[in-house]
Amino acid sequence: xxxxxxxxxxxxxxxxxxxxxxxxxxxxxxxxxxxxxxxxxxxxxxxxxxxxxxxxxxxxxxxxxxxxxxxxxxxxxxxxxxxxxxxxxxxxxxxxxxxxxxxxxxxxxxxxxxxxxxxxxxxxxxxxxxxxxxxxxxxxxxxxxxxxxxxxxxxxxxxxxxxxxxxxxxxxxxxxxxxxxxxxxxxxxxxxxxxxxxxxx
Amino acid sequence: xxxxxxxxxxxxxxxxxxxxxxxxxxxxxxxxxxxxxxxxxxxxxxxxxxxxxxxxxxxxxxxxxxxxxxxxxxxxxxxxxxxxxxxxxxxxxxxxxxxxxxxxxxxxxxxxxxxxxxxxxxxxxxxxxxxxxxxxxxxxxxxxxxxxxxxxxxxxxx
Numbered sequence: 001x002x003x004x005x006x007x008x009x010x011x012x013x014x015x016x017x018x019x020x021x022x023x024x025x026x027x028x029x030x031x032x033x034x035x036x037x038x039x040x041x042x043x044x045x046x047x048x049x050x051x052x053x054x055x056x057x058x059x060x061x062x063x064x065x066x067x068x069x070x071x072x073x074x075x076x077x078x079x080x081x082x083x084x085x086x087x088x089x090x091x092x093x094x095x096x097x098x099x100x101x102x103x104x105x106x107x108x109x110x111x112x113x114x115x116x117x118x119x120x121x122x123x124x125x126x127x128x129x130x131x132x133x134x135x136x137x138x139x140x141x142x143x144x145x146x147x148x149x150x151x152x153x154x155x156x157x158x159x160x161x162x163x164x165x166x167x168x169x170x171x172x173x174x175x176x177x178x179x180x181x182x183x184x185x186x187x188x189x190x191x192x193x194x195x196x197x198x199x200x201x
Numbered sequence: 202x203x204x205x206x207x208x209x210x211x212x213x214x215x216x217x218x219x220x221x222x223x224x225x226x227x228x229x230x231x232x233x234x235x236x237x238x239x240x241x242x243x244x245x246x247x248x249x250x251x252x253x254x255x256x257x258x259x260x261x262x263x264x265x266x267x268x269x270x271x272x273x274x275x276x277x278x279x280x281x282x283x284x285x286x287x288x289x290x291x292x293x294x295x296x297x298x299x300x301x302x303x304x305x306x307x308x309x310x311x312x313x314x315x316x317x318x319x320x321x322x323x324x325x326x327x328x329x330x331x332x333x334x335x336x337x338x339x340x341x342x343x344x345x346x347x348x349x350x351x352x353x354x355x356x357x358x359x
Contacts, residue, residue: 006226013223017214025280027244031287034240038233040224063214068283070276093210101279102301123286123294126233130226137215146205153207 022047023068050074069100084115084150115151248329271308292340293328
């Protein structure tokens with residue numbers, strides 16, 4: 001997932017996206033803002049503190065939130081934890097990328113458990129950030145709200161419950177594929193799916 | 202499990218990003234790299250100021266003796282790591298990262314070793330001031346010293 005190749009000729013239109021950038025270091029925030037300007041974001045919202053970030057969440061609809069683990073008045077983890085539980089829709093469900101500097105494995109888990117969609121370690125090259133954004137564009141994970149966790153489903157790979165286990169959710173499907181319940185397609189039916197046909201529009 | 206809610210969420214970002222227009226990823230990456238490069242001087246210049254603030258924070262932490270006061274050194278060192286690594290100032294980034302390791306260890310209850318902190322702060326100030334002028338060999342010799350100090354103080358993690 002982390003090294004997903006991206007098609008560099010693909011177009012992305014972030015000009016109308018409302019992006020909130022939060023970082024406690026002014027120069028670090030500046031670098032982040034320049035990167036997103038380069039990506040085509042017109043006016044990324046800059047916040048040095050969690051308090052400014054919370055105000056932005058309350059005032060406007062945000063499409064992407066990028067948070068450094070160190071904010072001027074609190075930790076990025078606390079901000080994400082608040083965001084996921086604030087009940088301000090649709091912002092509480094917005095994709096969140098957590099950026100960390102000095103990183104211990106425990107901080108990765110802390111970010112994930114706070115509700116971050118992604119954790120990215122510095123230095124964050126534009127290519128790495130763009131890879132994560134493209135991944136988020138295709139992210140169809142459901143959103144989980146529970147007493148212990150609030151955020152995107154932490155099961156990134158949907159492979160179903162272990163073989164022989166029923167699964168705890170109503171939509172859990174077993175990875176085991178059972179016997180066919182309908183006849184196989186005939187070869188000409190398969191070929192028909194690939195054959196181009198003239199259509200009148 | 203009664204209190205657990207699992208809901209589908211509309212991906213607004215994907216909807217916007219797929220609107221006509223925009224730029225190719227190739228162009229977006231090039232523009233981002235150029236714009237980051239345009240703030241190199243101002244960002245790198247701030248490293249000296251941050252290193253000086255870190256020296257002051259170190260003096261204050263030594264005076265107070267409170268493990269919580271390592272937080273300020275850690276935060277500044279972490280900020281220096283962020284900027285230095287963004288502009289490939291590798292020796293400075295490594296030194297700052299090493300100081301983060303040390304202060305994190307000390308504030309978590311490890312026995313405080315002030316000379317180890319002092320030598321890191323001095324090394325970081327020197328590297329921040331000299332930058333490219335330190336030369337590869339000069340930077341490497343500073344780093345050799347810091348790596349040895351770190352290995353002595355945090356043997357289990359090196």
